[in-house]
Every structure is written in structure tokens, then in C-alpha cells.
Amino acid sequence: MTTGFGDYVRTRREALRAHDDRYSLRQVAQRIGVEPSFLSKVERDETPPPSEAKIVALAEELGEDADVLLALAGKVSSDLQAAIRKRPELFATLIRELKDLPDRAVLRLVRDVRDGKW
């Protein structure tokens, strides 16, 4: 496993733990619903990242953006996938069009869409 997923989670968890004992590996594992040994392996990148559901729970637990954590795990949220699958040609074209544009261009687009002014 060469994703930085585990590292990232561990670092983040340890940071929270510095101020709050409730962020021990065991307690976090229990709250997100996995065995401590499993979370341990995940954090050491000894096993691939867990399922989407667990990652989302983990993101919530760590105060992180779920999409970012999923991305780190090499996944894309299933609701986004569903949206794309509903109109595959449309979204495929759009995403391929945008993928090489700079952040600020995409960001401006997002804002314009949100404000309905485009």
C-alpha cells in the first residue's frame, strides 16, 4: 500500500488526540464501527483504505471533508458517481473539458453556477 491515506488519518487523529483523549485509535475505531486492529492496519497503510461508509464516518470523526478523504483513498463518492451515471455523456464531456483548466477557472464556474449568473 503506497497511498498516503493511512499517514494522513494517523496524523490528523494524533493532532486531535493532543487535545482530547477520546481520539485514541481504539475509541475512534469503535465510533466508526471497526475493530481497533483494522484501523491500526489502515493507519499504517498495511491494508487498503476501508469502504466508503467507513471513510465518510472517519471524515466526520476527524472533521475533514469526506470527498477529500475519499479522494485520498482513491475513491469517488457514490452520490457523485450516481449523478454522472444519470447523464453520462453530458458529465463526461464537461469533466474532460474542465480537467485541464486551472483551479481558478473551475472555481469561478462553480460560483457562477451557484449564483445562477451564467
Added chain:
Amino acid sequence: MTTGFGDYVRTRREALRAHDDRYSLRQVAQRIGVEPSFLSKVERDETPPPSEAKIVALAEELGEDADVLLALAGKVSSDLQAAIRKRPELFATLIRELKDLPDRAVLRLVRDVRDGKW
């Protein structure tokens, strides 16, 4: 299996076959690189849709849009996923913003982006 994926592929292949013998199940199977028995099961929805690579090959073979065929198989092209994973927050926001907008709105957006006028 209750996807219409198999049905769709079979219908499409039979249609091509009406004009061209090279579209028998066996020959198509060979060209896309699977065993005939496997393609048979796929077309009868007796087994889940094949891997992305085989679906893309199948789309090419059938003259269909790969993204559409992938969507029918409940998948999203890995290059789109990669694009999203590179900037998860940006794309997640955009897609969630667009997912309930009507086709024509999204389409217009796609065109505007392509023409660089937005």
C-alpha cells in the same frame, strides 16, 4: 442481475449482426478478449457486467459511447474519477450543484466552457 446492461448489449449486437455476420456472440467475444460463455452470461444478465476495459472494448465494437455503456453497467470511467480525485472539493461541489439542473442548462454550460465564453 437486474441491470439492463446485458439486454442492451445483446439487442445492439443482434442489430449489427443483421447486416454483418462478424457480430456473432463468439466473434465479438473473441475480439473483445473474453470467452464466449462469459459474454453469453453477460448478455443474459446472468453475471454482473465485466470490467471497465472489456466494456470500453465492447462499446468500441458496438459503435456505442463508452461512457453510456459504463453508466449502464453502474460504473464511471476511471479517467473521470481520476479528474475528480485530483480536485475533489471543486468537482464535488460543481457536480452536486449541477445534478438537479435540467439537461439543457448543463448542456449550455458545456458549450460555453468549450467555446471559452463564460
Added chain:
DNA sequence: TGTAGTATGTACTACTTAGTACACGGTGTC
């Protein structure tokens, strides 16, 4: 009628996913 091509059915396999169960050894503390 045999043989070439066609679709299908059955059995099997190797790999991956997504974990659990449980024991072990370390650390702190009362």
C-alpha cells in the same frame, strides 16, 4: 449426414474486498 459454426450450461479458479476475533506486550496509575 457430417461438419462447421452458434449459443449455452456447469464447474472451477485466482484474486480482491472488507473486514472480525483474539491474543500479546507496553504504559500508566492507584
Added chain:
DNA sequence: GACACCGTGTACTAAGTAGTACATACTACA
């Protein structure tokens, strides 16, 4: 020195993924 956590190591599993291999049975035609 016993109790309570802590992280980790080892072993296991149940289900899904992505097929292959081989045998069977039908159809067409020469």
C-alpha cells in the same frame, strides 16, 4: 501488582470480481 487502557500481530472468513475451460445441444448447408 492488579486494573485499565493502548497499539499491534496473527489467523481467519465470507462475499464479491472477473473471468477460463470444457461439454452439450441446436441450426444450416453442402
